[in-house]
Amino acid sequence: MVELEPRAFSAPGKALLIGGYLVLNPQYKAFVLALSARMHAVVKASSRSDISGVYLNVKSSQFNNNQWNYKVSRDNGYVPLEINDLTNPFVEQVVFNAFNYFAPENLKFNYIEIEIFSDPAYHSSEGSKRKVNQFKSFNFHEKDIDEVNKTGLGSSAGLVTVLTTALCYVLMNGNSLDISNPNHLKMIHNLAQVAHCQAQGKIGSGFDVAAATYGSIIYQRFEPAIIADLPVMDIKDINKYHVALKTLIDNLDWNITCEPVKLPPRLKVIMGDVHSGSKTVKLVSTVQKWYAENLPRSHEIYEEINFNNTVAVNTLIKLYHISEERPDYYNKMIDGLNNDKNDDPDIKVLAESIEMIRELFRTITQESGAAIEPLEQTELLNACLGLRGVIGGVVPGAGGHDAISLVMTEETNIKKITAGNPSFKNVTWMDVTQEQVGLKEENAEYYKDLESDEDR
Numbered sequence: 370m371v372e373l374e375p376r377a378f379s380a381p382g383k384a385l386l387i388g389g390y391l392v393l394n395p396q397y398k399a400f401v402l403a404l405s406a407r408m409h410a411v412v413k414a415s416s417r418s419d420i421s422g423v424y425l426n427v428k429s430s431q432f433n434n435n436q437w438n439y440k441v442s443r444d445n446g447y448v449p450l451e452i453n454d455l456t457n458p459f460v461e462q463v464v465f466n467a468f469n470y471f472a473p474e475n476l477k478f479n480y481i482e483i484e485i486f487s488d489p490a491y492h493s494s495e496g497s498k499r500k501v502n503q504f505k506s507f508n509f510h511e512k513d514i515d516e517v518n519k520t521g522l523g524s525s526a527g528l529v530t531v532l533t534t535a536l537c538y539v540l541m542n543g544n545s546l547d548i549s550n551p552n553h554l555k556m557i558h559n560l561a562q563v564a565h566c567q568a569q570g571k572i573g574s575g576f577d578v579a580a581a582t583y584g585s586i587i588y589q590r591f592e593p594a595i596i597a598d599l600p601v602m603d604i605k606d607i608n609k610y611h612v613a614l615k616t617l618i619d620n621l622d623w624n625i626t627c628e629p630v631k632l633p634p635r636l637k638v639i640m641g642d643v644h645s646g647s648k649t650v651k652l653v654s655t656v657q658k659w660y661a662e663n664l665p666r667s668h669e670i671y672e673e674i675n676f677n678n679t680v681a682v683n684t685l686i687k688l689y690h691i692s693e694e695r696p697d698y699y700n701k702m703i704d705g706l707n708n709d710k711n712d713d714p715d716i717k718v719l720a721e722s723i724e725m726i727r728e729l730f731r732t733i734t735q736e737s738g739a740a741i742e743p744l745e746q747t748e749l750l751n752a753c754l755g756l757r758g759v760i761g762g763v764v765p766g767a768g769g770h771d772a773i774s775l776v777m778t779e780e781t782n783i784k785k786i787t788a789g790n791p792s793f794k795n796v797t798w799m800d801v802t803q804e805q806v807g808l809k810e811e812n813a814e815y816y817k818d819l820e821s822d823e824d825r
């Protein structure tokens with residue numbers, strides 16, 4: 370039995386700080402922050418002569434020992450067959466697309482095992498037990514993955530990205546996958562976007578998969594048609610899907626923007642969970658209906674939002690440059706913020722542009738009935754703006770009752786300054802902050818021997 374060397378990969382969660390809704394249109398740019406919460410996949414594979422075809426086990430022991438066992442064969446168009454009839458659309462679409470992309474005739478490593486891990490911040494910790502080792506720390510739940518409450522950081526995009534990476538490694542028959550190679554990263558990104566759209570049954574903007582792959586970025590989407598135009602799998606002619614997918618992944622210019630960005634130094638983003646959540650699909654369809662029925666005014670509102678989005682993003686970039694070119698001035702400015710002096714002109718421009726974006730989304734909220742910034746969130750965000758060191762805040766992404774994002778100075782201790790204050794009684798400050806890096810290689814050894822917190 371030949372064994373493939375185990376490898377591990379992780380990909381971050383996201384917050385769409387600036388550009389919600391508009392990012393669905395390829396003409397508008399968005400600012401996406403990758404977060405420190407990550408999804409992980411540890412993969413091993415071996416060649417086994419005692420089984421026919423390919424066998425794949427995907428294990429998520431954190432969630433009531435959930436696991437999915439697939440048989441995959443060329444004769445079946447690489448449509449994965451789960452032997453216990455269990456479903457996980459995200460896993461299935463990754464398997465389907467990765468296998469169809471490589472279309473292996475005879476796979477050397479035909480027994481594949483992938484273990485998934487989710488960092489604690491993706492899910493409510495209620496009723497979970499922490500297991501740790503020297504390197505990692507994960508929550509273990511007694512419920513299945515679909516029964517545990519999510520916090521909305523983008524677990525499926527991270528999952529699809531790390532699973533795609535793990536399978537590319539195996540399907541490339543060994544050591545040649547290198548995630549620091551831009552072509553390999555592009556292959557992973559494109560495959561993951563296709564799988565994620567197919568699993569969701571809709572073509573969103575893809576900012577979440579882009580951030581899972583490339584980290585914090587300025588993002589402009591692909592034209593949805595490029596994925597919608599893929600043929601359906603025809604078992605009688607499986608080569609048709611393979612050829613179309615290969616062309617889409619390798620040869621087509623997706624025309625996307627994924628430009629790495631950083632928050633200016635000494636600033637951080639903190640997420641505040643309000644223990645609720647919103648249905649993105651419903652919000653998006655309500656806003657699209659409002660947009661279509663209110664032209665040309667709705668377009669003018671979008672253009673105004675875009676103007677303020679651009680000001681906010683350019684000011685963040687400008688602040689980064691100031692920090693490099695005039696560090697003393699910059700440090701004084703941040704010190705000023707920590708001492709409640711918000712009089713720097715660039716900070717003012719940043720804060721005002723975020724306020725304008727919120728105001729325009731409140732107009733859409735009122736007119737469309739889609740609760741992008743509902744009253745409770747307006748009150749919470751306004752209370753946050755009164756805190757020393759906080760520059761601005763939004764309900765990221767599609768808005769609603771999802772966790773809020775605040776931009777503040779590194780020194781601001783949000784937990785401490787809001788403790789006991791009734792305005793903040795419904796919010797839990799999450800232990801996540803922004804990160805630059807997207808897809809990352811991890812040490813496969815670091816996931817072993819996780820033990821209950823109490824036993825250590």
Ligand SMILES: Nc1ncnc2c1ncn2[C@@H]1O[C@H](COP(=O)(O)OP(=O)(O)O)[C@@H](O)[C@H]1O
Nearest residue numbers: 429457459485487514519521522523524525526
């Ligand atoms: N740790 C995990 N193991 C297996 N599947 C997972 C895991 N985390 C997420 N998923 C899959 O992703 C789905 C959640 O995706 P989604 O509803 O898009 O939420 P999110 O906003 O967090 O991405 C789950 O129903 C499950 O299919």
Ligand SMILES: C[C@@](O)(CCOP(=O)(O)OP(=O)(O)O)CC(=O)O
Nearest residue numbers: 389390392573574575649766767768
């Ligand atoms: C409206 C949107 O622009 C942003 C939605 O952002 P969220 O971060 O709310 O996304 P989910 O994790 O899928 O709920 C739609 C899109 O870009 O696809």
